[in-house]
Amino acid sequence: MNPRKKRRLAFAIALLLAGAGGAALTIYALSDNVLYFYSPSDVMAKHVGPGVSFRIGGLVADHSVKHGTGTAISFVVTDGKHEVPVRFDGVLPALFREGQGVVASGALNGNGVFDATQVLAKHDEKYMPPEVVDALKRSGRWQEGGAGT
Amino acid sequence: MTGEIGQLALTLALALSFVMAGAGLAGARENAVTARGVAGSAALGMLVFVLLAFAALTYAAITSDFSIVNIANNSSTLKPLIYKITGVWGNHEGSMLLWMLVLALYTAAIAVFQRGSGRLTSAALGVQGLLAIAFLLFILFTSNPFLRIDPPPFQGAGLNPLLQDPGLALHPPLLYVGYVGLSASFAYAAAALITREADAGWARAARPFMLFAWLSLTLGITLGSWWAYYELGWGGFWFWDPVENASLMPWLVATALLHSALATERTGAFRTWTLLLAIAAFSLSLIGTFLVRSGVLTSVHAFANDPERGMFILLMLVLAIGGALALFAWRAPSLEGGAAFEPVSRESALLVNNVLLTAAAATVFLGTLYPLVLDALTGTKISVGPPYFAATFAPIAVALLVALPFGPRLGWRRGDGVGAVKSLLPAFGIALFAVLLVLVFAARHVAAAVLAFGLAAWVIAASALDLARRVGPWRGDLWAAVARLRFVPASAFAVALAHAGLGVTLMGIAGTTLWRAETLSLLAPGESVQVGPYKLTFDGARRVTGPNYFATRADVTVGRGGASLAVMHPEHRMFPTEQQETFETSIRTTGFSDLYMALGDDRGGGRFILRAYYNPLAPFIWFGGGIMALGGLASLWGRIRARVPVPHGQAAAAE
Structure with a gap:
């Protein structure tokens, strides 16, 4: 892989991880913390x-x-x-x-x-x-x- | 007459916005110099007419012209002059006109400051023209502030007394200057896509507007939070209320944009990402404005009450956001990719910053919109409160604050990671010491607040060290070191101030949590109560009359260690025209702590309920916001100074 592709991959993985982490936290928090x-x-x-x-x-x-x-x-x-x-x-x-x-x-x-x-x-x-x-x-x-x- | 002048002026502004959109976009072609000139002139003309319309509405408000529906519904002759003026934007129609005025001001600023600078600016003016068309149509057809009523009422309905306040008078204009300022970076991003000039040039041209928008938004949010603190009488400063979140989302994304645009400008990294952020930042301010202004946020049903306005808003959001994203999807693949960088570098740090800030914005977005979607789909009403944000927003913020001091210490393209860690060791020591201090002296141990205090110390210490490293006070003469501050570049000040400001705000939030003392008591005249180090003696309450209200004003003597310090006057105001009451809290601040009092119910026999808070470090929350804005100002100042010798549109380094 050339450096550019490597960087793009790193970026995509970072974004994916952050997105997945954020989504997990969010769903967990929403299910627990809403007031009806x-x-x-x-x-x-x-x-x-x-x-x-x-x-x-x-x-x-x-x-x-x-x-x-x-x-x-x-x-x-x-x-x-x-x-x-x-x-x-x-x-x-x-x-x-x-x-x-x-x-x-x-x-x-x-x-x-x-x-x-x-x-x-x-x-x-x-x-x-x-x-x-x-x-x-x-x-x-x-x-x-x-x-x- | 005033109403007709305003109406006519708006119509003419609409005509000019069509001219500007057409000429601006036409000027995006090579050699279309004439069209570019026309677009610039149309921008100035539009400003003149929008200004005239705004002046007409203000004049009608000052002279209490109740033949105009908007004035009759939102003003009264009894109001003090200042609130007649600020009441102009204290309602939906007027605030939309203010929005339009700010848009016209930015558009004119683009036309003036970037005069004769080619295709990019012309296309940006064209995009601003399209936005102006949409807004003017919206105002003229669904939110016309100049509609008449016949016969005019004898007296107006007045303005909500909560809004009759200097803090709130300034809050909407500042927020709008922020929201609409993001339209300039949006327009430049769209222009870069249209002209395919998506190199560093557009980021450089849009940066002053980004900075100005960001610092206004920072001040606007700070002011809004300060207003909630002293006006609502609960002693809180941020409630994760949807209206507040609507301003926080664009701020988070605009902060990400400022950082990512920096990289785009300096090394050409993140080119497409920066374009996308510019589009997202303005889209969020559009969504924010409309969620708040259309009443969608407080109720999905208010949306249905005025289907015309709601549909128009939806259409506009779809066209602006959808159009920009479609343009992005069409053009972005053909753009040259961003420049490369090493895993340990300033760019990587900015990447971390961007990922975390956008994730934070996404959690706020979800928490704000989820109740709306749920209500629309199932009719179930829920509210998403502080616990949700504590569980989602807070961890992201912690990660961001831990990483923050590393960014400025890493070089572009390739950084020295070990060096950065070494140079941050003193800051780490200071943070540990701060945590230790808190553990020893705190009134209560809330783990999250102790952590926040440590992080605040970490960020502030690192920023201070950054400046210190540049002037070297340890090289002997301290005064010489202070004098050397003159040679520190404005951009270094900007970074240190903005980052330290964030730390100061955080320290304030942590401090109030750790050391707050509060009391709620029923007091007869002569009785006293202790809160924090202060002894409060209730001397009784009396009736006073204001220009448009009656008030019950308490006299509370504040003593500390036997000596009496001051007499404070928390009030309860009744506004007869509006049939409403407000609290007028009384706050005595030392700059390091607040003594905060709100007067509660009259329980007969001269007895009143008094709520008092001792809020150590609370003023830091707002000082921090001010320091952050100063950082923005320093960066802007550095731009302006560096800009003078640099010809427009040149690719020469602006720093």
Whole structure:
């Protein structure tokens, strides 16, 4: 083999190895590290077990936000059909309020309460998280141009 | 009137972009000197009209002309002037116009700086013309910022308060200067394929644009991350959010491109690969812009909401990326192969750099697009979060950082591997010492963060040694050595700064992980809480009124070792027009650490929730970004200085 062919072969092998390694890592990581998004109806329908991490989204039910004695806060996420109680210890995003969309990540505890590790707000000019819009559409509570009812 | 002027200006710009595309491509033939002149003039004319359109929209925003839909939907008379101006690009239509303006600026820059330089530049202008046509059609037919409404509303809907912030006002323009700057290297790559002048010439002509795009992208990402840090109130700085990933992918590929183009320019290695990277870098910025701007990223369904816009975007992506790749597939086999090099050489190091950077970009690409594809195919909604990126991106980054210091120490074509290892021994010692220090002093031992700290020290030490080796401070007089820095070539500074900057950012990330302290507490007036070395005393909160918001402003006295240092004011703002609230975090920085506070809910009786972080080394994250950009600037400066005596298009070494 002349040096050029040798170099090309080395390049191709390097690229192939890197590609295969990357793909293996990626597939392994994807299978292990994705968070599913569920609406309260999904949570009921799929019987999500305690301790399984996922993201939940829907509207914060009216008059459901309750403060404990400490920094913890609890509220109820609803999609109009089903409700899931949520507990969170932390500073809520500025966009959080009753009747508005919310996305939280965490897991259910043994009592069917969702222990949120993070409550999210999207930082773009759209006010409603799109997954929430979709969840509301599926439960028939979405009105075009408004934030649900 | 303003709306009509803007509309007319855009239409004229479109006409000129057709002229530029036609004349530019025609000028790619031999001896078509007239066409080349026409293309250059059309580029300048297009800039004038796009500038006029942008000025018209800005004027409408400043004068609160609510008869224009875009202004009515995104502005209000109550907004401070500065945010009326920056609000121009705080929405889809306006940001597309800004994109177009930046494209026109780059095109004009190509026309001016490369005036009279032949077929290659002419073809590049032609390609820029094609891009301009696509964008102007997109703006005029699907995202027209000058549409009217009748009757005009009395008051506008206002701008999302999160965007009413100096950091975010600057962030999109910087990112766009980066994204669109990659169009110049894309255009030159396409031009090289069209004219079959795929030697070092195109890489040399495109390099200043690449550098400028890269340093803007670096600054834009740094600024965006800084904004997320102080505005969102979570104390984090990078969330692996799809919107952030959309800017990271082009940055990774552009970084690979900068390195590979260097080899192409110096020795003629990687010729076809560099062309492909130039195409990929701009393709990723196109994809990034559109994923973010069209709402595809946040929801596949937003795509369906405006099928016209979505289809147009898809068509444009297919034409631009597909066209360029088809051109590549057609012409690349007939190009002369790259120059040869030994397995241990600068080229090999750059090869490793390129393989790892593109692999890193690929993992980000997969993680960002996989949820979209899955949702489109099965309707299952998932999110790919930090754990995925920790498992895929991080190992690649580690390999890259380990290899990084070797590159600059190896010679072109044939390097001295043993010499490089020997010369890096002091840096290795420093890195080991840093790891030891961390193991002794860290607040907590996170293996990944300890490793990251060591790697950061390794990279910074190697960069510092590189500069030191050139001036030799150990040869006696230290001041003389500092004075000798003047004779160090700009390119050496560029390499040292860019690499050290990466190390500094990494050190910041590792430092915050290793030493962060945080507290979340419910405080009544007079109560205090300890975070890190600081004692925070809550003195109560009061109502204050801003130009377009009401705020609850807390007074928190910061003390350390009995002495009070400062009073900080984290805020909670309510914007009545937009019906939104924002956090206004309060950050006190020493340059080495941040004290960070966000005010939480009002729990009645004057009691508030206060979240505070002590973030050692956090400022380094953004300093590092700035240092990297300085490296880009140094390289650009070296180019400009070296360029003056060199006639345009000459193959003489530019360094």
